[in-house]
Amino acid sequence: MTAAAEGSSPLRMTRARRNALLQSEPVQGFALISPTFLYALILLVLPILVVIAHSFWTQNYLTIDRTFTLENYRIALTEPIYRDLLWRSLYISLTVSLFTVILAYPIAYFISFHGGRHKSLWLFLITIPFWTSYLLRVMSWKVILGYNGVLNSGLMGLGIIDEPSTALLYNSSAVIITLTHAWAAFAILPIFVSLEKVDRTLVEAATDLGDGPLRSFLRVTLPLSAPGVISAALIVMIPTVGDYVTPKLVGGKDGVMIANAIQAQFGKASNWPLGAALSVTTMLIVTLMAGATVLIIRALQRLAR
């Protein structure tokens, strides 16, 4: 090697090292996710941190007192009104996810097993309700369930009831009905995907070993589509706990949910710290509930064997 070549080698090495660093897998990975990552950091993580911080402070008329306190959590967990609202929200979201999954499963099953060449057409048809705004869909349920609504006039026309029922609208059942309809497509899709992954020869094998259609479904198809059922349940359950628009429009005073209370704290009541504490409590409870759901479905799956 010549002296000149020796002299230039350290420089070449730094450049090579820099190139190697830029081409390494972790660096490339971070570069790829950085736009989304920054977006999530600024618009998701930071606001949550702000909310968590607020939940430990106190509203002092127009200013915020930034001394650490657990008072807000005490109110959120012991005040009967918030406890009731939280329970009701959990009850509504659990019921909604149960009904949605039960109603979505047969549809997903039909498309996957009997959709034939028209699978994509069926999936396309399912998205049609989403062509209108969510508010309009909720309003149309008002038209159906209202005092002079479609359902009441229909039942009266058939002579089943004498006067319009007020039990249909402005209560938690109205919220459950509306939400179940609204979230159906979000449950159908994950269940459909997991049913598509079920190897059809396994169903044939079950039949070959003596199972009729119902038995082979319960012993093979259902357990193998459990991942889809779990994700469908979670996809419906998590956002419905905190739903705000539906109870506001069709819930009346019996259908108020925790999100309406949180909104009130951040709005009219102007008690941000309490609103923040309610939010954090709700988030934690939803996390626990989601975990519990996964565990319960897994246990059922094991039981089915």
Next chain:
Amino acid sequence: MPEQPQIDLPKVERPQEDRSRPERAMIEIRNVTRSYGAFKALDDASLTIREGEFFSLLGPSGCGKTTLLRMIAGFDNPTSGSISVGGQPMEGIPANRRPTNMVFQSYAIFPHLNVEQNVAYGLKRLKLQGGEEKRRVEEALAQVSLTGLGKRLATELSGGQRQRVALARALVMRPKVLLLDEPLSALDKKLREQMQVELRRLQQAVGITFVLVTHDQYEALAMSDRIAVMFGGKIAQVASPKEIYQRPVNRQVADFLGGMNFVKAEIVEENSASLVVDTLGFGRVKTDKPKAFVRNGGAATLGIRPERLRVLWDNATAKFEVAGKVVERHYFGEITHLIVDIPGLEKPLSVTETNDFGADDIPVGTSIRLAYDPEALVAMAD
């Protein structure tokens, strides 16, 4: 070249293995056709499979062998014709009530169950009393040498083990007929050959009728009592492995079952049992007439397998011989393929010699003589 005594190809009475069983029909297939629109996957197939025999459906892909198997299992129904199993017509009986069990090509092991639960799957419904279920599962696992692996998950098994689980799962049901859909095609060569022997042994131990679908002629020859060769939805020939190999009914069957030299022949004389033909290379030959021989003018085809031709060394002579010149030589380890040009034949003959006398050393261009047994020359339809 080494010294070698004269080859005389003496007539030896070889002991015949008796593979025939009491001829009680287990599966009767009568004029079964399966059409998909204008395409006939199976075209007027009739077949009788005997009780306790190892029967193979052999043919290239798309010949209708899997369609036939699935119709026996009940996963598909004939467009016309009838199938009966154990004397009972299968029409209208769903797959889950048929006395058949299947080993699927993909094995179809339930991924959410362990080995034991997979094997016990079909037994659960029977609600067996007093540990009978456990006993039968253990027995089935022992039959396929999987004892002790009962708690393994399906995902933790190798290909060969999955195959054994599929086998045990079907055998534990004690079916009248076990259907096997290309069960060995996913295994590597060594394991496949080992499983062929094991499957045959297992079949003889349990005595159940096995129906195997395969496109591998060696597999069918090695395992079966009888073979049905299928082409284009039709059954071409049903016979024992030896007869199928040695006396194929037509060129297609002969070709599918391995190498065959075809020689054009002129029919000189025909009677009920035999044919006398003139050939250019082999002269005048008298052969057995195949059962389904249909005369097409005065021409016929004779066939001889490459291993039925023997190289004659030095001054050795044989009663029947042809002379020619080596034009190509291919070395395959234990055997050598020689391509020998015979004056008068339009195509050179292919000759297989084992490498014990130095066939691998014969130079291309050498003039050699080949001995043959006229019985090995078979007449067949084109």
